[in-house]
Amino acid sequence: MDKMPKWADVILIPLISLLLAAIISALVILAIGEDPIAAVKLMVNGALGSTYGWGYTLYYATNFMFTGLAVAVAFHASLFNIGGEGQAMLGGLGVALICLFVPWPHWSLALLGATAAAAVFGAAWAAIPAYLQARRGSHIVITTIMFNFIAAAVLNYVLVNVLRPTGQMDPATGKFPTATHLPTLHDILSPLGIAFSKAAPANVSLIVAVLACVAVWLLIWRTRFGYELRAYGFSESGARYAGISPFRITMLAMMISGGLAGMMAINNVMGEAERLVMNAVEGAGFIGIAVALMGRNHPFGVFLAAILFGFLYQGGAELALWTSIPRELITVIQALVILFTGALDNMVRMPLEKLFLALRRKEG
Amino acid sequence: MDYLTILQILDSTIRLATPLLLACLAGLFSERAGIFDIGLEGKMLMAAFLSAAVAYVSGSAWLGLLAGIAASMALSILHGLASITFRGNQLISGVAINFLAAGLTVLIAQDWFRQGGRTPSLAGNARFEPITLPFAETLQSVPVLGPLYHDLISGHTALVYLAFACVPATWWVLYRTRFGLRLRAVGENPAAVDTAGVSVVGLRYAAVVICGILCGIAGAYLATALQAGFVKDMTAGRGYIALAALIFAKWRPWYALSATLLFGLLQAVALRYQNIDLGGVIIPVQVMDALPYILTVVILAGFVGKAIPPRAGGEPYVKER
Numbered sequence: 001m002d003k004m005p006k007w008a009d010v011i012l013i014p015l016i017s018l019l020l021a022a023i024i025s026a027l028v029i030l031a032i033g034e035d036p037i038a039a040v041k042l043m044v045n046g047a048l049g050s051t052y053g054w055g056y057t058l059y060y061a062t063n064f065m066f067t068g069l070a071v072a073v074a075f076h077a078s079l080f081n082i083g084g085e086g087q088a089m090l091g092g093l094g095v096a097l098i099c100l101f102v103p104w105p106h107w108s109l110a111l112l113g114a115t116a117a118a119a120v121f122g123a124a125w126a127a128i129p130a131y132l133q134a135r136r137g138s139h140i141v142i143t144t145i146m147f148n149f150i151a152a153a154v155l156n157y158v159l160v161n162v163l164r165p166t167g168q169m170d171p172a173t174g175k176f177p178t179a180t181h182l183p184t185l186h187d188i189l190s191p192l193g194i195a196f197s198k199a200a201p202a203n204v205s206l207i208v209a210v211l212a213c214v215a216v217w218l219l220i221w222r223t224r225f226g227y228e229l230r231a232y233g234f235s236e237s238g239a240r241y242a243g244i245s246p247f248r249i250t251m252l253a254m255m256i257s258g259g260l261a262g263m264m265a266i267n268n269v270m271g272e273a274e275r276l277v278m279n280a281v282e283g284a285g286f287i288g289i290a291v292a293l294m295g296r297n298h299p300f301g302v303f304l305a306a307i308l309f310g311f312l313y314q315g316g317a318e319l320a321l322w323t324s325i326p327r328e329l330i331t332v333i334q335a336l337v338i339l340f341t342g343a344l345d346n347m348v349r350m351p352l353e354k355l356f357l358a359l360r361r362k363e364g
Numbered sequence: 365m366d367y368l369t370i371l372q373i374l375d376s377t378i379r380l381a382t383p384l385l386l387a388c389l390a391g392l393f394s395e396r397a398g399i400f401d402i403g404l405e406g407k408m409l410m411a412a413f414l415s416a417a418v419a420y421v422s423g424s425a426w427l428g429l430l431a432g433i434a435a436s437m438a439l440s441i442l443h444g445l446a447s448i449t450f451r452g453n454q455l456i457s458g459v460a461i462n463f464l465a466a467g468l469t470v471l472i473a474q475d476w477f478r479q480g481g482r483t484p485s486l487a488g489n490a491r492f493e494p495i496t497l498p499f500a501e502t503l504q505s506v507p508v509l510g511p512l513y514h515d516l517i518s519g520h521t522a523l524v525y526l527a528f529a530c531v532p533a534t535w536w537v538l539y540r541t542r543f544g545l546r547l548r549a550v551g552e553n554p555a556a557v558d559t560a561g562v563s564v565v566g567l568r569y570a571a572v573v574i575c576g577i578l579c580g581i582a583g584a585y586l587a588t589a590l591q592a593g594f595v596k597d598m599t600a601g602r603g604y605i606a607l608a609a610l611i612f613a614k615w616r617p618w619y620a621l622s623a624t625l626l627f628g629l630l631q632a633v634a635l636r637y638q639n640i641d642l643g644g645v646i647i648p649v650q651v652m653d654a655l656p657y658i659l660t661v662v663i664l665a666g667f668v669g670k671a672i673p674p675r676a677g678g679e680p681y682v683k684e685r
Contacts, residue, residue, distance in 0.1 A: 149653075346450040
């Protein structure tokens with residue numbers, strides 16, 4: 001019998017962890033001499049108070065949905081993919097190549113092509129650490145960290161020496177052709193009579209991200225492969241005994257994970273920047289870890305957590321603009337969320353389990 | 365390439381290898397006791413900031429060093445709390461610590477100094493000054509060995525000599541003391557150590573604290589010796605390179621010295637030359653940047669020797685199952 005009812009595990013523990021992270025964040029804001037309540041008001045206003053704010057919140061959330069799903073899929077196979085950052089960089093390279101060198105007639109086709117290219121590049125970048133883990137026994141966490149740095153070097157080389165247009169100083173590709181520009185939420189919503197900010201970068205990739213959440217849910221809980229994935233994650237020896245190949249699961253789980261991380265590029269590279277720049281990912285690969293932990297590795301949880309982090313990102317930018325609180329506050333909040341929901345999970349769980357056991361004994 | 369150029373590159377190799385060496389030895393203590401630590405980067409960064417801040421305010425680099433060690437140890441204890449006491453995921457805790465340091469350093473620096481997340485430049489006693497070893501000036505005129513002694517061996521800060529002294533010290537502690545034997549045992553088979561009546565929790569906390577001290581020195585070296593003050597993200601991935609060196613060294617102290625010197629040399633060469641021309645084949649600078657990571661992946665994959673981590677690494681110890 002479980003020590004706790006399921007709702008406590010799924011809802012109560014994340015909420016308490018989030019509350020602890022929020023309290024410490026508030027203390028940090030107090031310590032640097034600012035007012036936490038005013039800060040929260042400013043963040044809510046800046047991120048959710050206008051369609052412009054929503055546009056940025058949803059834009060960031062789209063990134064985090066992809067990287068959060070990436071980490072979550074790997075977690076289900078008990079693999080920790082820290083390489084989302086590098087996989088998203090390579091995904092960006094795939095998007096850039098396919099947008100620059102294929103003459104697309106319409107954005108919808110370009111989106112399909114770019115999504116495929118981003119997924120293939122991201123999956124390929126994750127496949128090498130996966131192979132090394134499955135066949136050579138090297139630790140996936142260390143190799144994916146190393147591959148983040150190698151990806152940065154590769155991207156740096158390609159941008160400086162290959163894709164940079166002649167005469168341009170900064171290491172970036174040229175602008176993508178107009179036919180590959182994705183419609184923003186303004187373009188999508190205005191025919192429906194809904195006014196949405198024109199300046200905000202949220203675009204059609206948001207819909208792709210939501211579809212990806214549904215697809216991952218189907219994959220993990222409604223397919224044979226998803227069952228094998230979870231079985232492997234739960235007990236490697238048990239899965240092996242049931243005839244599930246660890247090599248196959250490791251490879252496929254990491255490639256799906258890398259593919260999802262790579263697909264982030266359709267949002268930031270194709271949808272927003274419309275060219276590939278050096279620092280396009282901006283740490284979104286790492287935020288995926290926080291998002292997956294917060295969302296308890298469930299696609300719906302990832303969806304909610306991604307919107308929460310999108311809000312934090314846009315709110316944090318507003319704070320940096322209007323107060324003397326630097327943007328790095330968000331990095332601190334993100335660290336606290338990872339700490340409390342990931343590493344210090346037992347600190348919340350152990351007393352709660354005791355509490356529920358005591359309650360049950362009283363009833364019995 | 366003449367003799368003096370080679371000496372200059374080797375000299376800068378030593379300067380750049382020092383923080384890697386300290387962080388690598390820090391990781392060695394922690395991982396030999398079975399606690400994975402990918403938070404080396406964060407601890408160094410935190411130490412770099414607080415040492416620079418205290419050194420600036422007090423005007424003493426040594427006070428800065430103490431503050432840096434304290435900052436790094438605070439994060440170490442947090443890591444210990446998460447991974448030893450609450451038996452959480454050590455990797456996730458390390459990731460959290462790296463972000464915590466990246467955010468807090470800039471946040472506090474901005475609040476204290478209002479210079480865009482950096483400390484003011486350090487000068488005079490707030491920095492560690494190079495030490496000229498005895499007879500370095502008089503022996504400089506001796507051919508070959510004179511410049512070697514004067515340029516390469518003499519003229520570093522106290523922390524560099526301390527870092528190099530840490531290598532035999534680490535070897536001695538790990539392989540010649542009772543504490544070292546137990547520390548290594550707790551990383552391989554904690555249940556056996558527990559059965560012998562030695563506290564697994566105590567040993568692991570001791571290892572984590574030593575790790576914190578060494579990371580603290582490494583961070584203080586970055587901000588108060590190698591450079592003059594703290595700037596945002598100044599560790600620039602050195603914690604991860606140290607981690608790579610640790611694997612490269614297969615978790616052994618003397619190998620850690622050669623691995624960090626090699627990676628330091630790569631950094632020194634990349635700093636001095638942009639693209640290297642090897643008889644027609646041009647090696648771009650990005651290859652030098654990526655080489656430590658590529659080498660580590662190759663070593664990890666077991667293509668050149670096999671790197672086997674401590675057996676109980678990453679697993680929290682539960683007394684009774």
